[in-house]
Amino acid sequence: MINDLFITGHCHIRDNTVFLNGAVVHEQKGTDFPTFAKSVYQKFGIDYSKFFKMDNLSKLAFLAADLLLKGNNSKEERNIALVLSNRTSSLDTDRRHQESITNKDSYFPSPAVFVYTLPNICMGEISIRHQLHSENAFFIFEKFNAEYLHTYAESLILDKKAEQVLCGWIDVDNEKYEAFLYVVGKSGTFTHSIAQITRLYQNK
Amino acid sequence: MTELKLELKEKIIEQLNLEDVSVDDIADQDPLFGEGLGLDSIDALELIVMLDKDYGIKLADPKEGRKIFESVETMATYITENRSA
Numbered sequence: 001m002i003n004d005l006f007i008t009g010h011c012h013i014r015d016n017t018v019f020l021n022g023a024v025v026h027e028q029k030g031t032d033f034p035t036f037a038k039s040v041y042q043k044f045g046i047d048y049s050k051f052f053k054m055d056n057l058s059k060l061a062f063l064a065a066d067l068l069l070k071g072n073n074s075k076e077e078r079n080i081a082l083v084l085s086n087r088t089s090s091l092d093t094d095r096r097h098q099e100s101i102t103n104k105d106s107y108f109p110s111p112a113v114f115v116y117t118l119p120n121i122c123m124g125e126i127s128i129r130h131q132l133h134s135e136n137a138f139f140i141f142e143k144f145n146a147e148y149l150h151t152y153a154e155s156l157i158l159d160k161k162a163e164q165v166l167c168g169w170i171d172v173d174n175e176k177y178e179a180f181l182y183v184v185g186k187s188g189t190f191t192h193s194i195a196q197i198t199r200l201y202q203n204k
Numbered sequence: 205m206t207e208l209k210l211e212l213k214e215k216i217i218e219q220l221n222l223e224d225v226s227v228d229d230i231a232d233q234d235p236l237f238g239e240g241l242g243l244d245s246i247d248a249l250e251l252i253v254m255l256d257k258d259y260g261i262k263l264a265d266p267k268e269g270r271k272i273f274e275s276v277e278t279m280a281t282y283i284t285e286n287r288s289a
């Protein structure tokens with residue numbers, strides 16, 4: 001039964017480069033993350049103005065998910081659960097919020113920043129974009145945990161909670177960022193195994 | 205008043221991250237919410253913070269915002285009548 005599941009696609013974004021199923025599909029060196037993220041948005045013709053209101057974690061998750069889920073329009077395919085993870089939770093945005101409330105004489109916290117001070121908000125952004133009403137979970141790990149994600153995704157599909165699972169790692173900490181997302185389903189090129197997930201992640 | 209309206213348009217674009225919107229795209233009477241600029245509830249909260257931070261106006265009742273934030277014109281009128289900063 002375990003061998004019936006596959007990795008149907010994977011996307012890696014890091015060092016201002018986007019890899020889709022192992023191939024470089026976009027690169028823009030020498031810019032900060034927001035500028036790079038905008039270049040990805042433009043390159044792939046995304047039309048979604050709310051993107052520019054998102055924090056960096058949500059922008060990163062949104063872009064990786066968008067590249068993987070493009071073309072997923074049938075009702076059945078939209079039963080896609082989300083299982084994401086990272087190391088720094090929403091720390092990048094938490095810091096911005098903290099800066100705005102540190103000075104008691106200039107205490108003006110931004111509601112638009114505050115709403116992103118939870119890591120799972122990025123899954124909400126993906127769900128809104130792709131009309132997903134599915135299971136979702138966000139885990140905090142010290143490092144990428146292929147074993148845990150493998151078990152969780154398999155359980156969701158085998159228990160018929162989802163047809164597919166969008167899994168992976170989304171981490172943003174100041175200038176450091178990395179997204180590695182992959183879709184688990186019943187067809188695909190790679191067998192869904194811990195070894196395969198690890199291999200794809202390390203082939204970054 | 206004209207200067208204030210221009211200032212408000214610039215602040216709205218910058219603080220609400222309205223990509224691909226320029227000052228010229230916003231007419232003084234354009235609705236800011238709904239079919240106009242399409243602002244949402246979080247944007248409304250940001251505008252309330254902006255009134256406080258930049259013009260020293262605290263809205264005691266957030267429901268007041270509905271009238272005040274109808275357009276740049278209504279915002280400018282309210283600020284002119286109530287500003288302390």
